[in-house]
Amino acid sequence: MSTVQAREIRVLFFASLREAVETDTLSIDITGPVSLDELLARLKERLPPTAMTALTAENVRLAVNQTLINPPVMVQPGDEVAFLPPVTGG
Amino acid sequence: MTSNSPACVVQVRITEADFDAGEELQSLYARAPGDLGAVATFVGLVRDLAGDEPVSTLHLEHYPGMTERSIEAIVERAGERWPLLDVLVVHRVGPLAPRAQIVYVQTASSHRDAAFAAAEFIMDYLKTDAVFWKRESGPSGERWVESTAADRQRRGAWDGSDGAV
Numbered sequence: 512m513s514t515v516q517a518r519e520i521r522v523l524f525f526a527s528l529r530e531a532v533e534t535d536t537l538s539i540d541i542t543g544p545v546s547l548d549e550l551l552a553r554l555k556e557r558l559p560p561t562a563m564t565a566l567t568a569e570n571v572r573l574a575v576n577q578t579l580i581n582p583p584v585m586v587q588p589g590d591e592v593a594f595l596p597p598v599t600g601g
Numbered sequence: 602m603t604s605n606s607p608a609c610v611v612q613v614r615i616t617e618a619d620f621d622a623g624e625e626l627q628s629l630y631a632r633a634p635g636d637l638g639a640v641a642t643f644v645g646l647v648r649d650l651a652g653d654e655p656v657s658t659l660h661l662e663h664y665p666g667m668t669e670r671s672i673e674a675i676v677e678r679a680g681e682r683w684p685l686l687d688v689l690v691v692h693r694v695g696p697l698a699p700r701a702q703i704v705y706v707q708t709a710s711s712h713r714d715a716a717f718a719a720a721e722f723i724m725d726y727l728k729t730d731a732v733f734w735k736r737e738s739g740p741s742g743e744r745w746v747e748s749t750a751a752d753r754q755r756r757g758a759w760d761g762s763d764g765a766v
Contacts, residue, residue, distance in 0.1 A: 526662060526734035527745045577667035593664060599748040600672075600692060600731030601645055601704050601724055 517589030518542060520550065524566075527596045531565035532558060544585045547573070550592065570597050608634065609680050610687045613672045615663055617695040620705050625689060633687050633709055641716035643706040643724055649699035651737050651746070660736040661694040661703070668692075668732040675726040679708070682722070683715035690723065692733070722759055728752040 520539045524532045539553045555563055565571075573580055574593040586592055610632065614620075622642055629640065647659045676688050687709040697703055704727065708719040728748050735746040 523664075525664060526736070574664075574667060577664070577670065593667070595664070595732070596734065596745070597747045598671075598730070598732050599728055599735060599746055599752070600733040601727035 517587075519588060520545075520586055521591045522550075522554065523591065523593040525593065525595055528565055528571065528594045532562045541588050544587050546585055547582045547592075550586060566594050571595065609685045611673065611676050611680075612689045613669050613676070614689070614691045615665070615668055615694055616691065617693060619693070619702055620691045622705060622707075625691070625705065625707055629687055629689070629707065629709060636711045637686055637709055638711045639713040639716040640707060640709045641713070641720040642708075643704075643720050644702055645704040645724070647697045647699050647701045647703050651739070651744075654737070654741060655739045656699060656737045657740070658738040659697045659699075659701075659703070660738065661697065662734050662736075663692075663694050664732050671730060671732040672727070675723055675730060678726070679719040679722050683710065683719045685710050685715060685719055688719070688723070690727075692727075692731070694733070725752070725755045725759060729756045 518540055520541055522537045522539060524535055529535045537554070537557060539550060541553075551563075551567070554566065558566075572595045573582065574595060575584060575586055576591050577593070622644060626640065626642070630637075647656070649656055672690050672692065676690065679685065679688065685708060687707075689705070689707040691705040693701070693703050704724075706720050706723050708716045708723065710716045710719070729752050737744055737746055
């Protein structure tokens with residue numbers, strides 16, 4: 512256990528969303544739990560409108576700590592939030 | 602995994618390296634229990650055409666940790682439906698050329714019906730539920746690949762849904 516209290520959320524962008532945002536990771540400083548809407552508002556301060564349009568597209572799914580979630584959820588300092596465009600394997 | 606297959610060995614490997622189906626089978630024979638009677642193997646290759654568009658490179662990316670768990674969840678569902686002894690899924694990432702091996706699914710059971718069905722089930726779910734992204738490069742540029750309506754229909758046929766995810 513780290514003795515340093517986490518004070519940020521790590522936000523990851525994959526594939527086409529990484530290209531739209533032009534980075535694979537952003538750190539957002541927070542001091543307590545926030546809603547995903549609040550997290551999006553914080554991202555909006557850092558990202559151009561085109562990137563926000565891509566992140567909020569209907570087919571984008573969200574994972575918190577590597578588990579798919581359906582909003583609304585609250586995220587905590589120390590969480591990892593990932594924006595996932597449509598997946599395909601095989 | 603289930604009451605039918607309490608000792609099913611599950612391995613999921615995400616790798617940039619190529620794989621050798623023969624070596625994987627030999628390794629299975631060395632570790633599998635005595636009631637092994639059937640093994641189904643599937644190898645997927647990178648195609649050189651996407652529709653009518655030539656493909657020079659397929660780039661695969663994944664989300665380390667979450668990708669492995671997404672495949673383990675698919676294998677677990679297969680194990681709930683069929684009595685499996687051993688399942689191996691190898692999925693490559695990184696840049697791949699046409700004809701490169703991209704995915705290997707190996708399902709082992711006592712009898713062939715479970716092995717065949719589970720391999721097909723796992724492949725159908727990999728297309729729609731496994732956490733990978735594919736970008737095709739060709740003479741006309743680059744594009745991100747999505748699962749097709751046919752992929753979602755095949756997946757949906759297993760659980761009676763329309764396959765929407």
